Amino acid sequence: MNFDFTEEQSMLRDSVARYVQDSYDFDTRRAIASSDEGMSREQWQTFAELGWLSVPFEEEHGGFGGSSVDTMLMMEEFGKGLVLEPYFATVVLFGGLLQRSGNSALQTEFIPRVIEGSCLGAFAYLERQSRFELADVCTRAESSGDGYSISGEKVVVYNGASADHLIVSARTSGEQFDPQGISLFLIPADAEGVSVSSYAMMDGQRVANITFDKVAVAATHLLGAEGEAMALIEPVVGTANLALASEALGIMGQLNAKTLEYVKTRKQFGVTIGSFQALQHRMVDTFMAYEQTKSLLYRAVCELEEGADSADATVHALMVMVDRAGKLIFGEAIQLHGGMGLTDELDIGHYAKRLMMINTTFGNGDYHQAAFDALRYG
Amino acid sequence: MDISFAPEDLAFRDEVRAFFDKAYDTELQARLADKATFKEAVIDWQKRLYAQGWIAPNWPEEHGGTNWTSTQKFIFETERAQRGIRDVVPFGLTMVAPVIYSFGTEEQKQKFLPRILSSDDWWCQGYSEPGAGSDLASLKTKAVRDGDDYVVNGAKIWTTYAQYADWIFCLVRTSSEGKKQQGITFLLIDMKSPGIKVNPIHSIDDHHSLNEVEFNDVRVPVANRIGEENKGWTYAKALLAHERTSIAGVADSKRGFDEVCRRASEEVNGGKRLIDDPLFRKRLSDIEVELMALEFTELRVLATVASGGAPGAESSLLKIKGTEMQQAIQGLNMELAAYYQGVLPNELSAEQLGHEFGSAARQSYMYGRAATIYGGSNEVQKNIIAKAVLGL
Numbered sequence: 121m122n123f124d125f126t127e128e129q130s131m132l133r134d135s136v137a138r139y140v141q142d143s144y145d146f147d148t149r150r151a152i153a154s155s156d157e158g159m160s161r162e163q164w165q166t167f168a169e170l171g172w173l174s175v176p177f178e179e180e181h182g183g184f185g186g187s188s189v190d191t192m193l194m195m196e197e198f199g200k201g202l203v204l205e206p207y208f209a210t211v212v213l214f215g216g217l218l219q220r221s222g223n224s225a226l227q228t229e230f231i232p233r234v235i236e237g238s239c240l241g242a243f244a245y246l247e248r249q250s251r252f253e254l255a256d257v258c259t260r261a262e263s264s265g266d267g268y269s270i271s272g273e274k275v276v277v278y279n280g281a282s283a284d285h286l287i288v289s290a291r292t293s294g295e296q297f298d299p300q301g302i303s304l305f306l307i308p309a310d311a312e313g314v315s316v317s318s319y320a321m322m323d324g325q326r327v328a329n330i331t332f333d334k335v336a337v338a339a340t341h342l343l344g345a346e347g348e349a350m351a352l353i354e355p356v357v358g359t360a361n362l363a364l365a366s367e368a369l370g371i372m373g374q375l376n377a378k379t380l381e382y383v384k385t386r387k388q389f390g391v392t393i394g395s396f397q398a399l400q401h402r403m404v405d406t407f408m409a410y411e412q413t414k415s416l417l418y419r420a421v422c423e424l425e426e427g428a429d430s431a432d433a434t435v436h437a438l439m440v441m442v443d444r445a446g447k448l449i450f451g452e453a454i455q456l457h458g459g460m461g462l463t464d465e466l467d468i469g470h471y472a473k474r475l476m477m478i479n480t481t482f483g484n485g486d487y488h489q490a491a492f493d494a495l496r497y498g
Numbered sequence: 499m500d501i502s503f504a505p506e507d508l509a510f511r512d513e514v515r516a517f518f519d520k521a522y523d524t525e526l527q528a529r530l531a532d533k534a535t536f537k538e539a540v541i542d543w544q545k546r547l548y549a550q551g552w553i554a555p556n557w558p559e560e561h562g563g564t565n566w567t568s569t570q571k572f573i574f575e576t577e578r579a580q581r582g583i584r585d586v587v588p589f590g591l592t593m594v595a596p597v598i599y600s601f602g603t604e605e606q607k608q609k610f611l612p613r614i615l616s617s618d619d620w621w622c623q624g625y626s627e628p629g630a631g632s633d634l635a636s637l638k639t640k641a642v643r644d645g646d647d648y649v650v651n652g653a654k655i656w657t658t659y660a661q662y663a664d665w666i667f668c669l670v671r672t673s674s675e676g677k678k679q680q681g682i683t684f685l686l687i688d689m690k691s692p693g694i695k696v697n698p699i700h701s702i703d704d705h706h707s708l709n710e711v712e713f714n715d716v717r718v719p720v721a722n723r724i725g726e727e728n729k730g731w732t733y734a735k736a737l738l739a740h741e742r743t744s745i746a747g748v749a750d751s752k753r754g755f756d757e758v759c760r761r762a763s764e765e766v767n768g769g770k771r772l773i774d775d776p777l778f779r780k781r782l783s784d785i786e787v788e789l790m791a792l793e794f795t796e797l798r799v800l801a802t803v804a805s806g807g808a809p810g811a812e813s814s815l816l817k818i819k820g821t822e823m824q825q826a827i828q829g830l831n832m833e834l835a836a837y838y839q840g841v842l843p844n845e846l847s848a849e850q851l852g853h854e855f856g857s858a859a860r861q862s863y864m865y866g867r868a869a870t871i872y873g874g875s876n877e878v879q880k881n882i883i884a885k886a887v888l889g890l
Binding site for chain 1: 501506617762780783790791794797818819
């Protein structure tokens with residue numbers, strides 16, 4: 121039993137940390153956020169050159185063969201810098217689904233392109249009515265000749281504005297809420313019948329609502345078995361939640377550190393406000409919330425790597441804590457920064473907004489708590 | 499990062515399980531549950547651990563420790579707690595022994611450590627005073643040098659199990675010069691010394707474990723002083739981290755929580771099991787999520803200690819969160835017991851009464867209020883973290 125990182129893991133973390141510190145300061149990030157795409161393709165190419173886009177992929181496809189620990193360490197550093205480039209959408213979700221799909225032709229075609237930075241991907245899974253239920257799918261894929269014809273609408277597709285390829289969940293059989301009968305398809309974003317309406321979110325991301333009007337897809341572009349997509353989606357969402365939690369941990373650490381620095385320098389009544397016990401105890405509460413989140417993240421990563429039966433419940437527990445601890449930490453960070461905490465100029469509010477988005481991506485705290493309860497208490 | 503057990507760890511776990519299953523027998527459990535036989539049963543149990551060589555896993559091997567890895571310690575703790583086996587009485591083994599083997603003379607080590615290991619001496623702790631609680635350093639119990647003795651006058655309070663104790667370790671004031679921390683001396687005092695009087699304090703759990711200990715011209719040989727005169731605070735501080743870590747009781751909370759879940763699937767309201775009630779389920783998982791995290795926070799601290807670090811300010815985090823968990827679990831048991839929480843100890847059987855755990859749940863809940871107060875109140879722990887970790 122140990123909580124040490126291997127030399128390779130430490131090097132990877134240091135490489136991302138150094139890059140974020142040297143080349144992704146808050147002004148750079150602000151400029152990228154206000155650009156048309158809300159991300160920098162130049163930065164993305166650098167990520168590719170540094171090998172980061174290859175980390176979770178298997179070696180046979182040119183990947184690094186990394187584990188959840190590697191992804192955790194990278195995402196934590198991305199969180200610290202509020203990195204906007206679509207690592208989560210392209211590598212973790214799009215790449216993760218491809219990697220697990222068992223479709224070797226698509227893997228051979230697309231994984232190397234993701235790794236070299238020439239393919240930006242997105243996973244289109246949310247619908248207007250679906251909220252957090254992944255199996256609530258109305259978009260339909262009808263059999264048509266040798267392939268399928270997809271019609272329907274997906275909303276809030278992360279990286280949907282920039283992605284050149286989409287993985288879409290669509291129903292090939294069954295009714296709206298059936299876990300059975302959902303299939304995944306890989307579609308070029310410029311295929312006929314696809315229309316993309318993009319918009320900006322509060323955390324700087326560009327997302328899109330995407331409609332599919334009788335979009336023709338070849339049977340070879342089906343990922344996994346027809347109707348069995350939930351078995352593919354669920355484990356990928358599990359690792360995606362770990363990635364989000366890691367990013368959140370990085371953000372929480374930054375918020376705590378910046379707030380601590382602030383209360384040590386800000387003076388009122390002739391003394392630093394950090395000398396007040398009422399504030400000290402609140403700083404301790406946020407410190408403990410951070411440490412507890414870190415512990416649960418380590419637990420979830422270890423259990424997932426071990427293939428423990430309890431891993432699914434632990435990931436839900438982790439997301440409950442990310443939600444609760446995140447809200448406590450950003451709330452206190454804004455409060456203790458006083459009026460400055462409300463300014464757009466300061467990074468505090470931007471960290472807060474990214475945390476809020478993380479806590480809606482694959483379920484909020486209540487959703488994860490109900491899922492945890494069902495697994496643990498029947 | 500790896501939390502899997504190696505084959506030798508699994509073999510160790512089997513060994514621990516076999517020992518507990520055999521040594522912690524039903525006859526012993528009955529004696530532990532009976533007030534009249536409690537003390538001798540505790541000593542009996544600790545002697546069984548001693549005979550096995552497992553009484554002091556955290557001591558250095560040269561003094562009688564086990565030389566276990568942090569994984570082995572974790573396995574031992576988990577297996578102990580899962581069986582509902584009480585932890586050893588901490589005052590000798592966990593609290594004073596590290597001070598003696600770290601700061602004591604060779605004579606003191608030889609005199610005291612073997613009898614702590616064998617549980618032949620029962621120790622209690624003389625820190626708090628009627629006028630010195632969270633502000634421990636303001637203590638006033640006075641020791642005045644007279645030849646080869648100190649003459650001690652004053653009173654200690656909240657002294658757990660003083661009525662059983664053979665020895666008490668005390669912080670006493672030997673100087674009022676300089677900062678109040680600077681005039682404190684660490685003394686080991688024989689409870690049979692003339693001039694010591696133990697006054698029981700009956701607590702809100704309808705039990706007697708707490709006491710006030712009076713010292714009236716008690717003569718203590720200078721040979722029983724730890725380290726230097728006026729340096730006692732330094733030694734005591736080193737000890738407090740051990741105390742806090744042991745107070746956290748994470749493995750016991752885990753077991754307590756599992757018991758709550760079992761009871762929640764038996765207790766019903768309107769024919770519906772409480773574990774199926776959405777509000778109760780939320781209360782359960784609010785606690786379980788924190789507890790799952792705390793288990794790993796403790797493992798992280800253990801791993802730090804194993805790689806040569808001492809338990810420092812992070813032991814304050816464990817103390818705060820650990821005691822919060824204990825109280826939260828005690829609170830759930832009270833909810834589960836409903837009106838039976840009011841039952842005082844009586845002669846009726848559970849069958850006659852119609853309920854099993856109400857009285858015990860209340861006793862734990864009421865005495866459990868102490869956990870956020872003793873060992874330095876949780877507010878004091880927050881002060882420690884603010885200063886030592888956050889630099890405020």
